[in-house]
Amino acid sequence: MSLFVASNRGPLSFRFQGDTLESVRGGGGLASGILGALRGREACWVSSATSDADTVAVGKGLWTLPGIDLHPVAISSEVYDSAYNRISNETLWFLFHGIFDAAYLPVFDGNFSRHLEAYYHYNDAFAREIADKASSGDTVMVNDYHLLLVPKMLKELRADLQVTFFLHTPFPYPNEFLTLPGAFARAILESLHLADLVGFHAEKWLANFQSCLKHSGIKQHPNCVVAPLPTDADALRVNSRTVTVANEQQEIVGQFGTRQLIVRVDRMELSKNIVRGFLAVDELITQHPDLKEQFIHLALCYPSRESLASYRRYAKEVVELAARINTAHGTSGWNPIELQSKDNYSRSLAALRLADTILINPVRDGLNLVAQEGVLLNERTANIVLSSEAGIAEHIGDLVDVVNPFDVSQTASTLYSSLTKGDKNALSHKRLLSAITQTTPSQWLDTVTGNGN
């Protein structure tokens, strides 16, 4: 029996570097997370090949990775733009994270219908690829909001397959979900309802899914499981013990000296709540001017979905706000906010190692891997200031400082305690570590594919 994994992006993609093809591995958090879970197993991975570079690479037989059988699904750039940018990222992502500006968006009009058709087409292409390649009784794990319709399409083609759907984002609250056009909302529920197992990172996303099923009158619920994806602790530690990371660490220390570090590592993304994080730092200094020059808020916010206007607007607001706060509170030689927007994985690891406080305050988040990575990497038993709306808060909320992500004043006062409370709690850090390493990625994969205990 084989295991099929299906996700929008797989563990491999290509880009042209001048005239030569360069492979890009482990792009998304999801792909690298699942890759860790697959270590030492045989699996087939079905993902999209969308760029010209991908197509050339597939043609040249370069679409391979040792130990994993990769299946590219060729998707035209028009279909991909509609399915990935318009439906998945501009509609479902916003809906699932509760970040629509509802007076204006979403707008389900004729354009939306055309994009939605492409989303169906895209899901259908995945279902056909899997149906074509899988052997009788194989297990298929379909991942995330890009592929919500695959379970039903696949079951209709191949009733013999064991299909898991795992959602890595929040599942929306019923009042949000019901803003979707009726036929699409129903199609999503009917599709997930046909999966043999549906998995979520947190109880509350599962509860939302069940409320939506109930509301829609679907009586027979699928088997569901709550299983937060654990970070691959071993791999992360190996990655963090490189010369590059050590150099980054030295550089950070050289730049900021002995000042306390409040660190955040995020994509530049609307649900991450970077703006309110900065406003909390602003309020922190306004309330406690004696903290001037005592700390640095090191905000590593790397580019994300820059093709979307809403993301560009958000990034602009983040950059401008940091500048405003630095102008208002900075002194010669000290700025409270150090915003670094270049994607630098080694620097992120270094910063998480050195942090005194790690700020993770998303408006809403399916799980949040930074919370786990921070705990695993940190060398200073950092305080974690964590949004109640991150899925991970359900699992480690009693061991960290939980804040309402909309409550800037509460976030500021929590940061204040964190900066001033002196001795950090090594015991609670130990408990956190053990909470986070309870499960291995491989055990997680067994659980979400129905092979767990």
Add this chain to the structure above:
Amino acid sequence: MSLFVASNRGPLSFRFQGDTLESVRGGGGLASGILGALRGREACWVSSATSDADTVAVGKGLWTLPGIDLHPVAISSEVYDSAYNRISNETLWFLFHGIFDAAYLPVFDGNFSRHLEAYYHYNDAFAREIADKASSGDTVMVNDYHLLLVPKMLKELRADLQVTFFLHTPFPYPNEFLTLPGAFARAILESLHLADLVGFHAEKWLANFQSCLKHSGIKQHPNCVVAPLPTDADALRVNSRTVTVANEQQEIVGQFGTRQLIVRVDRMELSKNIVRGFLAVDELITQHPDLKEQFIHLALCYPSRESLASYRRYAKEVVELAARINTAHGTSGWNPIELQSKDNYSRSLAALRLADTILINPVRDGLNLVAQEGVLLNERTANIVLSSEAGIAEHIGDLVDVVNPFDVSQTASTLYSSLTKGDKNALSHKRLLSAITQTTPSQWLDTVTGNGN
């Protein structure tokens, strides 16, 4: 025993017209609705006196109305700005109607705390005024989101009073409500929980309230009632049978001839969904160019809360969108959208009388009085196209065309059916009329003050 009514604005306010004081009666829909309910009763009405004109009028003894004992609560303009504009309208209104752009707003920071203090102060001033004036065992009916904290404050001062709280807006879904800072959220629930009766326009707002109570661990629930405020049908008919309304009616007919009229009457307000209404008209013509010149969308959208930047931005978008659509589809002598932004009550009545289709598509609405007024006034057994998210949809949804307010395509196709289905259904109009006139405003008042059957 007396009945006390408390609301932010009462049935009376004043403005300077040059040097003379002019009284403005029945400004808000709430005040005129309750005024109708009070007809023939003795009551005391407690409301805010906030403008300079109000203050002068109170000083001169002009703050009177026949048959009702008016009690002004003097509120400084600073407190009023904070309590009314910042907390009530910019925070609670947006929260309760689900129209926050959550990546950016709300922001609960130090400024919010200062405004919130004023909101407490404002509520306290109402509670003290009532406590001071009420006789033993009097009944008090506290209205709307401006006065959420009054029930508890009042009960603490005067446990002998019978206190009803009636909410004229939606009550937010728990996931929305919990975005409030914890102490404020708790204060609201604890206050309403101490009322003897809590009333809503629709079951779903009551259900939200009860979910929030449950979530907060408040076990003993207050008595609750769902009672949609009926329009004062007799008064409305009298108001609509004036020469002014007849003239407006003639003018509309003169201007638009025999073309079918799709009418909307709304404040220029973010929750009213005017933008998506226009987009639906755009899609209607794009899909059915044969409808060009066959109809007019008469949109009466009168000014509202123009001191708020978000409202000015929305109004600008509405105006620009209408212009874009008219440019795209208009012909010489015909524009699809006739947007009229001057507040003209007689014209609104005339338009509702003449409408062939009445479009009421709010993102979310506590009840929606236009739906009732349209049914009561209309002379052409108009089709009502009604948002599922208006509270009134719960009561008349099976007699009208219900649409998902986010679904522009569905709204467009429903408008298309409405324009083309020929004979209108007089029977369903009759049923609508009877549904809407089932209760009189006076009976409603008895119900919501606990004197009903």
